[in-house]
Amino acid sequence: MSSKPSVPNSLNEHWMPFSSNKDFKANPRLIVEAKGVYLKNHQGQTQIDASSGLFCNPLGHGREEIIDAITNQLKTLDYAQPFQQGFGGSFELATRISKHTPGNLNRMFYTICGSTAVETAIKISVAYHRARGDSQRFRFVGRERAYHGMNIGATSVGGMVNNVKTFASVLMPGVVHMRHTHLPEHKFISGQPETGVELAEDLERICSNFGAENIAACIVEPIAGSTGTLVPPKGYLQRLREICDKHGILLIFDEVITGWGRTGSPFASQEYGVTPDLMTMAKATTNGISPMGVVACKEEIYDTIVDNAPKGSIELFHGYTYSGIPISVAAALAVQDIFEKDDIFNRAKNLTPYFQEGLFSLKDIDVVDNIRGYGMMGGIDIKMDKKPGAAGLTCFKHCYEAGVNFKATGDCLIIAPMFICEKKHIDEIIEKLRTGITNYSKSKKN
Numbered sequence: 001m002s003s004k005p006s007v008p009n010s011l012n013e014h015w016m017p018f019s020s021n022k023d024f025k026a027n028p029r030l031i032v033e034a035k036g037v038y039l040k041n042h043q044g045q046t047q048i049d050a051s052s053g054l055f056c057n058p059l060g061h062g063r064e065e066i067i068d069a070i071t072n073q074l075k076t077l078d079y080a081q082p083f084q085q086g087f088g089g090s091f092e093l094a095t096r097i098s099k100h101t102p103g104n105l106n107r108m109f110y111t112i113c114g115s116t117a118v119e120t121a122i123k124i125s126v127a128y129h130r131a132r133g134d135s136q137r138f139r140f141v142g143r144e145r146a147y148h149g150m151n152i153g154a155t156s157v158g159g160m161v162n163n164v165k166t167f168a169s170v171l172m173p174g175v176v177h178m179r180h181t182h183l184p185e186h187k188f189i190s191g192q193p194e195t196g197v198e199l200a201e202d203l204e205r206i207c208s209n210f211g212a213e214n215i216a217a218c219i220v221e222p223i224a225g226s227t228g229t230l231v232p233p234k235g236y237l238q239r240l241r242e243i244c245d246k247h248g249i250l251l252i253f254d255e256v257i258t259g260w261g262r263t264g265s266p267f268a269s270q271e272y273g274v275t276p277d278l279m280t281m282a283k284a285t286t287n288g289i290s291p292m293g294v295v296a297c298k299e300e301i302y303d304t305i306v307d308n309a310p311k312g313s314i315e316l317f318h319g320y321t322y323s324g325i326p327i328s329v330a331a332a333l334a335v336q337d338i339f340e341k342d343d344i345f346n347r348a349k350n351l352t353p354y355f356q357e358g359l360f361s362l363k364d365i366d367v368v369d370n371i372r373g374y375g376m377m378g379g380i381d382i383k384m385d386k387k388p389g390a391a392g393l394t395c396f397k398h399c400y401e402a403g404v405n406f407k408a409t410g411d412c413l414i415i416a417p418m419f420i421c422e423k424k425h426i427d428e429i430i431e432k433l434r435t436g437i438t439n440y441s442k443s444k445k446n
C-alpha cells in the first residue's frame with residue numbers, strides 16, 4: 001500500500017487552480033486534516049473553517065454518515081455508465097430533491113459540478129425554445145460581477161473581468177450583461193438593500209436594444225456569492241421575473257451557492273418568493289465531498305423537449321460520463337437524510353442573526369471598507385492597496401496565520417460558516433477574523 005505524504009517533495013508539477021502559483025509555492029499552505037468545523041495545516045496549526053470550504057461543506061468535515069454511505073455504495077456498485085441505462089439511486093435522489101425545489105421544478109438533470117450545471121442550463125434553454133419551434137432565441141443575458149463557473153458557457157454569462165479578458169476571443173457570442181446590483185450607498189447593510197430595484201430595468205433595455213424575441217434566457221445568482229455577497233435589492237428578482245414573463249425569456253437562478261439552506265430557506269427562490277424556470281445547484285448537494293451538479297427544470301420544459309423529439313430517439317444530446325454517478329448520488333442521499341434529521345435549513349435560519357451581528361461587529365476596523373451579509377453568508381471588503389486584489393491576499397494570509405480559513409476574491413473576504421456551527425464557533429470565527437484583519441492593518445502601518 002502506498003501512503004501519500006501530507007507534505008510532498010515537490011510542488012512544481014501541480015499547476016494550481018485560481019492561485020498565485022509562485023507566491024504559494026514560495027510559502028505553501030497545505031491542509032492535512034479536516035473534522036467538523038476545523039482544519040489542520042501542515043504546520044500543525046488548527047484553523048476554523050469560516051467559508052464551509054468553498055461554500056460546499058455546510059454539514060462539516062468528516063461526516064460519518066456520508067463516509068459510510070459512500071463506502072457502502074463503492075462496495076456494491078462503484079460505477080454504472082449513465083447513458084440509456086441507470087441505477088435506482090439517481091432516481092430516488094431526483095425525487096428527494098424535487099421535494100425541496102420551488103414550484104414545479106421537478107425534473108433533475110445531473111452534471112459534474114456548478115460550471116457544467118450552468119452549461120447544461122444554457123443548452124436546455126436553447127433546446128426548449130427550439131423544441132417549441134422558436135429557434136431564433138440565441139442570446140443570453142448575464143450580469144456584471146456574476147460568477148457561474150469556468151467552462152466557455154459559464155465564463156461567457158459570468159461577469160468578472162479577470163475571468164473573461166484572457167478568453168474574450170473564444171467566448172460565446174450573443175451574451176449581454178446587466179449591471180451588477182451593488183450601489184455606492186449600499187454600505188454596511190445586512191439583508192436586502194432598499195434601493196436599486198430599478199437596476200432590473202436593464203433587462204427591459206436589453207430587450208429593446210437587442211430584440212426580446214432573440215433572447216433565450218437570463219441567468220443570475222439570486223445573491224452574487226463569489227464577488228462578495230451582493231444581495232438583491234428589494235423587489236429586484238420579482239421585477240426580473242415579470243420582464244422574463246412578458247417576453248417569453250427563461251429565468252435561470254444559479255443557486256450553486258445559495259441552494260441548500262445558505263439563505264435559511266432551501267433555496268433563495270423560496271426565500272425571495274420568486275420561482276425561476278431553471279435552477280442550478282452543486283456544492284452542498286453532496287456536502288462538497290463528491291462532485292455533482294444538478295439542473296432542476298420546470299416540468300413543462302422537460303415535457304416540451306421530450307415530447308417533441310422523434311419517438312425512440314435521444315431527446316437531449318447532452319450528458320457527462322459522471323452524470324449522477326453512484327458515489328455522488330450516495331453522498332447526496334446521505335446529505336438529504338442529514339438535512340431532514342438535523343432540520344438543517346431551520347438551523348441555518350436560527351443561527352443567522354447571531355452570525356450577522358458578529359460579522360457586522362468588524363466594521364470598526366480601519367481597513368474594513370464595507371460589509372454585506374444575508375443568511376449564513378457575508379462579504380468583507382478590505383480597502384484597496386495600490387492594485388485590486390493585493391490587500392485581499394495579504395489580509396487572507398494574516399487571517400490564515402490567526403487560525404481562520406476562508407477564501408478571498410479580489411479584496412473581499414468571503415465568509416460562509418457551516419450550518420453545524422454553534423454560537424461559540426461563530427464567536428471564534430469573528431475573533432480570529434478580528435485578529436487577522438487587525439494584524440494586516442498593523443502591517444500596513446509598519
Ligand SMILES: Cc1ncc(COP(=O)(O)O)c(C=O)c1O
Nearest residue numbers: 113114115147148149254256257
Ligand atoms: C454561483 C456559482 N455558479 C457556478 C459555480 C461553479 O461551480 P464549480 O466550481 O463547481 O464548477 C460557482 C462556483 O463557485 C458558483 O459560485
